[in-house]
Amino acid sequence: MDIQDIKNRFGIIGGSPLLNRAIDIARQVAPTDMSVLITGESGSGKEVFSHIIHQLSTRKHGSFIAVNCGAIPEGTIDSELFGHEKGSFTGAHEARKGYFEVANGGTIFLDEVAELPLGTQARLLRILESGEYLRVGSSKVQKTDVRIVAATNVDVYNRVKSGKFREDLYYRLNTVPLRIPALHERKEDIYLLFRKFSADFSDKYRSPGIQLEPDAIQMLSNYSWPGNVRQLKNIAEQICVLEKDRNVTSAALLNYIPNESATNLPMAISSNNKEDFTERDILYKVLFDMKKDMMELKKLVAEIIQSGGNTSHIMADNPHYINQLYQEIDETRAEPTFTIKKPSQSAPVDYNYTQEAEEIEESLSLIDKESDLIKKALKKHKGKRKFAAQELGISERTLYRKIKELNLN
Numbered sequence: 001m002d003i004q005d006i007k008n009r010f011g012i013i014g015g016s017p018l019l020n021r022a023i024d025i026a027r028q029v030a031p032t033d034m035s036v037l038i039t040g041e042s043g044s045g046k047e048v049f050s051h052i053i054h055q056l057s058t059r060k061h062g063s064f065i066a067v068n069c070g071a072i073p074e075g076t077i078d079s080e081l082f083g084h085e086k087g088s089f090t091g092a093h094e095a096r097k098g099y100f101e102v103a104n105g106g107t108i109f110l111d112e113v114a115e116l117p118l119g120t121q122a123r124l125l126r127i128l129e130s131g132e133y134l135r136v137g138s139s140k141v142q143k144t145d146v147r148i149v150a151a152t153n154v155d156v157y158n159r160v161k162s163g164k165f166r167e168d169l170y171y172r173l174n175t176v177p178l179r180i181p182a183l184h185e186r187k188e189d190i191y192l193l194f195r196k197f198s199a200d201f202s203d204k205y206r207s208p209g210i211q212l213e214p215d216a217i218q219m220l221s222n223y224s225w226p227g228n229v230r231q232l233k234n235i236a237e238q239i240c241v242l243e244k245d246r247n248v249t250s251a252a253l254l255n256y257i258p259n260e261s262a263t264n265l266p267m268a269i270s271s272n273n274k275e276d277f278t279e280r281d282i283l284y285k286v287l288f289d290m291k292k293d294m295m296e297l298k299k300l301v302a303e304i305i306q307s308g309g310n311t312s313h314i315m316a317d318n319p320h321y322i323n324q325l326y327q328e329i330d331e332t333r334a335e336p337t338f339t340i341k342k343p344s345q346s347a348p349v350d351y352n353y354t355q356e357a358e359e360i361e362e363s364l365s366l367i368d369k370e371s372d373l374i375k376k377a378l379k380k381h382k383g384k385r386k387f388a389a390q391e392l393g394i395s396e397r398t399l400y401r402k403i404k405e406l407n408l409n
Contacts, residue, residue, distance in 0.1 A: 003020055019189065029053065038150065045180055050107075063105070084137050088136045088137020116165075121169050125166065128169070131145060198210040212253075385399055
């Protein structure tokens with residue numbers, strides 16, 4: 001069966017090279033029992049390709065079961081897939097066969113396989129390797145002969161690197177990778193699909209046919225279609241039901257296609273040198289500039305300390321930086337740990353003056369510090385020891401003892 005015959009049989013519309021390549025891979029792998037991992041965006045038609053693989057295989061007379069792994073709760077998915085014994089958990093009033101037992105000799109399509117819990121992934125790996133599994137609550141090994149076709153709309157390998165998906169299971173499922181192109185990658189097929197969908201819905205609702213004006217056709221081709229074929233089909237149905245004018249223009253089409261310009265996603269900013277920067281790049285640049293300024297400030301302080309407070313040579317070498325530092329200190333009203341006398345703006349700046357650094361020796365005794373704090377507290381509260389004790393965060397008895405020990409009477 002050639003590619004066109006497959007398209008006719010399964011209702012696939014389009015002549016995109018990417019689409020033809022995907023159909024060709026499905027056609028070649030179908031007669032084998034190899035596991036297939038189908039990847040593609042949501043709504044791109046992954047389940048259709050699972051049917052192609054099953055119907056063109058030797059298992060076509062067996063069962064085909066499609067399982068949405070993301071729609072089954074984690075607590076019951078093992079029971080759904082592998083079955084359970086009576087009384088194995090609360091509510092298990094009787095034994096139940098799982099999908100792998102029911103589909104023995106056929107095909108199971110695991111959609112959204114990346115959503116499987118890690119424990120279920122281990123059970124699935126055992127089936128792929130040996131065809132064996134255990135029912136929930138049973139110790140008896142069961143055998144099954146099932147072909148697994150899996151699908152996902154996420155990057156499974158990224159989930160492997162983050163520890164959310166088993167690496168050994170990924171390689172067993174990905175024996176043959178099959179990628180379905182997104183609708184925006186096959187622009188030449190968009191109008192063909194719209195015509196097919198609109199004709200089907202016109203027959204279904206017994207309404208006149210829909211005709212697109214050239215500007216509307218161009219708008220369909222230029223739209224990104226985040227919902228892929230599913231979204232295009234929904235819009236075609238809406239137009240067939242709601243549009244009174246059967247010749248649809250781009251202005252009318254805007255009522256059904258979401259406005260992509262209203263997105264809240266970050267926008268790329270173009271600079272004069274035609275380089276693109278994201279918000280993260282801009283933030284990194286600001287942080288690097290801040291780090292550079294801090295390094296320059298540290299270097300300046302170190303030079304002042306090494307020179308013993310003599311800043312004449314530093315100001316002569318860095319007049320612009322010093323003036324900028326003055327300005328920033330004034331704006332933030334910061335109190336620097338060292339002071340440099342700023343020259344008067346009305347007089348010419350003389351960078352050859354010398355400044356003497358005055359060193360004040362401060363007592364570092366804990367007893368002296370404690371005594372000073374108690375004196376300040378008593379003075380603040382006019383000798384009222386109760387309030388002074390509260391100010392110091394100690395009990396009144398402790399304050400009495402401290403006053404006696406430090407001879408502060």
